[in-house]
Amino acid sequence: MRKSLNKGFILMESLLAFGVLTTCIFLFLSVQSVSLQQSAQLQEQAEILRVLYEEVQNQQPSLPADLSYTTDRNNTYQLKFWQKDQLQQVQIKKGDIQVVIKSED
Secondary structure, eight states: OOOOTTTTHHHHHHHHHHHHHHHHHHHHHHHHHHHHHHHHHHHHHHHHHHHHHHHHHHHSTTOOSSEEEEEESSSEEEEEEEEETTEEEEEEEETTEEEEEEEEO
16 A cells, blocks of 8 residues: 655645735735825825816906915815916915916916
8 A cells, every 4th residue: 555645735735825815915905005095196186286277267367466365175275376587376285285386477
């Protein structure tokens, strides 16, 4: 009668397959997490730019040289319009995110 040399082979193969599967799932979840964070940041930037666009459209006809105010939409935004050295500039802040746009006359 011959002894089986493959006695622990199935257990070892199963553990190896489980390790590979776990590693693949971990990598997928980490990539997914980074992707969701980037998506949230892009959505926040798009929201800020949308609010800025709407405020510029509302202020366009009566835009004084220097103007600062706070608007409250879903969040609080601080807006500042000013002119310096033939450049019209606008700045919008939401928390620690700030966008500045400069345009020539």
